[in-house]
Amino acid sequence: MKWQVKYALENLSRDQDVASAAHVGGDAIQIAVHGHPDVLAIISDAHIIDRELIRKYFLEFPVMDFMCGYRKECIWEGGAIRFLKEKNIGWGSAGTLSSALGKDDIRTATHKEYRFAYRLIEQSRSISDLNREFDRIFSLKLWNGKPLRVGMVREYEPTADAIRTLWERFGPVDIVWSINPNGFPRADAIEAGRELGCDVLQWDELKSVLKGR
Structure with missing residues (x-):
């Protein structure tokens, strides 16, 4: 065994x-x-x-x-x-x-760490061509045709290391989505995202991006 x-x-x-x-x-x-x-x-x-x-x-x-x-x-x-x-x-x-x-x-049943967050994406009417590449990585197209690649991090307070680790393991993303509704990305995480060329966002910010705002 x-x-x-x-x-x-x-x-x-x-x-x-x-x-x-x-x-x-x-x-x-x-x-x-x-x-x-x-x-x-x-x-x-x-x-x-x-x-x-x-x-x-x-x-x-x-x-x-x-x-x-x-x-x-x-x-x-x-x-x-x-x-x-x-x-x-x-x-x-x-x-x-x-x-x-x-x-x-x-x-x-689906992975409890990502279930609620991914369901929000599946229910969004602002996107098309949704493709789940990994449990925590998905790509999509906005209603205007713009493609985005998004990575999800579930830590309570994502750090710069969490952002860099995601990037190194899964490749470049346009957005890192901090999916823990009770936490906030640390300032060093947001700065690490800027250095890599991606935005570190929470749901309300990501929702605005998906709607083209």
Whole structure:
């Protein structure tokens, strides 16, 4: 049994919604949830989850309900996210899995760190050609045809290091969106963005940009 499967089972045993959880082979566990159907979850230790990895898991466990990237630093590529959406399989972090258990449909669950922010973008009528490149990176076109590439950071107070790390890992962006509604980017983060050639914005500021203001 791999380390991440062992830790997942230990943590789930303390979850009040969980009646039982058992290893069923490979990276898969079966979770019995009070008052809800059982859940077959894949617990992956991958640093990067791409479409090919998802396909391998799906071939081995075609009835999987949820794909969990157990590492906190796990990155999800857009192709993997689209595959899971097409197959109606939930995806996200260990926290996402835990919070989705006991809900009506775990198969519609998405990464809790980015769920609300990305839904705002999906519901915007000011954009077109929305493409999710990674869990935290998306590109789009405004109503006037202007393209934008946006990266999301979720820290309470994003620092210059958070901005530079995003840029170095995922390439240039036009906007870094600070998605934590309770925090504010630090002055050094905004300055780092200027040095790199991007704006560091919160939702109200980004919303104005999307509307062409």
